Amino acid sequence: MINSQLTELLGIKYPVFQGGMAWISDANLAAAVSDAGGLGIIAAGNMPGDYVRGQIRRARELTDMPFGVNVMLMSPHADEVAGVVVEERVPVVTTGAGLPTAHMKRWIEAGIKVIPVVPSTGVAKMVERAGAAAVIAEGGESGGHVGDLTTMALVPQVADAVRIPVIAAGGIGDGRGVAAAFMLGAVGVQVGTRFLVAKECGVHQKYKDKILKAKDIDTIVTGRRLGHPVRALKTPFTREFYSKEYDSSISDEELEALGVGALRLAAVEGDEKRGSFLAGQIAGLVKSEQTAKEIIEEMMAEAEELLREAARWVR
Numbered sequence: 001m002i003n004s005q006l007t008e009l010l011g012i013k014y015p016v017f018q019g020g021m022a023w024i025s026d027a028n029l030a031a032a033v034s035d036a037g038g039l040g041i042i043a044a045g046n047m048p049g050d051y052v053r054g055q056i057r058r059a060r061e062l063t064d065m066p067f068g069v070n071v072m073l074m075s076p077h078a079d080e081v082a083g084v085v086v087e088e089r090v091p092v093v094t095t096g097a098g099l100p101t102a103h104m105k106r107w108i109e110a111g112i113k114v115i116p117v118v119p120s121t122g123v124a125k126m127v128e129r130a131g132a133a134a135v136i137a138e139g140g141e142s143g144g145h146v147g148d149l150t151t152m153a154l155v156p157q158v159a160d161a162v163r164i165p166v167i168a169a170g171g172i173g174d175g176r177g178v179a180a181a182f183m184l185g186a187v188g189v190q191v192g193t194r195f196l197v198a199k200e201c202g203v204h205q206k207y208k209d210k211i212l213k214a215k216d217i218d219t220i221v222t223g224r225r226l227g228h229p230v231r232a233l234k235t236p237f238t239r240e241f242y243s244k245e246y247d248s249s250i251s252d253e254e255l256e257a258l259g260v261g262a263l264r265l266a267a268v269e270g271d272e273k274r275g276s277f278l279a280g281q282i283a284g285l286v287k288s289e290q291t292a293k294e295i296i297e298e299m300m301a302e303a304e305e306l307l308r309e310a311a312r313w314v315r
Contacts, residue, residue: 024202024203029195031062036295039067049083092115104131135162137169143279155184197212204268206270
């Protein structure tokens with residue numbers, strides 16, 4: 001059994017977070033992950049407060065274990081959702097797509113453990129000063145919104161820069177990734193892409209099928225021109241977006257409009273032509289649908305075996 005600061009901090013069995021994936025990470029998936037011993041996370045995404053409140057209450061009906069809510073700070077409903085997590089006394093909040101410092105004092109006073117996603121040491125130091133309980137250092141291998149640094153480069157630098165626990169994210173989908181994260185200075189991992197094919201995940205089956213068929217070179221990053229790059233599978237939509245991104249005759253406004261609703265089309269409708277199927281580079285390693293429990297226990301068993309055998313490399 002791998003115990004760490006993270007399991008002790010949150011009262012969970014395994015140091016594994018399930019990523020907060022918009023239109024995907026709902027109460028059902030979060031509860032399944034939490035019941036399996038990890039920390040399930042409900043993604044607020046661009047949803048209004050009432051939706052998030054309903055998901056929180058549904059998760060409480062499904063599990064007695066701790067779970068969290070991911071607040072996407074770019075959302076027009078972010079302020080509303082920030083209040084809902086306080087009112088509902090959510091134990092953990094993770095954040096992404098922006099700086100959470102404007103909300104952190106209120107969350108911390110409400111007893112919420114705030115664990116922001118950070119793309120750099122500078123942001124990690126900033127949220128540590130604001131009272132973050134831990135940080136998620138997410139490399140550009142991850143799906144969805146990405147930064148420039150890789151997980152291999154980012155995690156050890158963040159671990160050196162802050163005193164609070166560091167969770168590694170980006171390109172982690174099996175026990176090898178978990179073991180490597182610990183060697184880089186992390187005390188836990190966040191996993192997104194592999195949970196897309198969890199049996200409890202309600203994403204469209206065509207989305208799952210695309211993950212299961214993906215190869216190592218099947219993702220692409222778009223949106224750099226707009227200042228918020230996103231990693232997704234290569235599809236007719238992402239290839240068109242990528243080509244238009246470098247067409248000077250197309251305005252930023254037109255480019256932004258092209259992406260509106262694309263994630264929902266993928267996750268809810270399975271639209272293979274117009275949908276944006278967000279996924280990390282780890283997709284090529286994902287080979288089968290499993291329950292959340294099977295995913296977590298397999299990853300942790302692999303990691304434990306690798307860490308026990310690590311001494312064979314040292315003479």
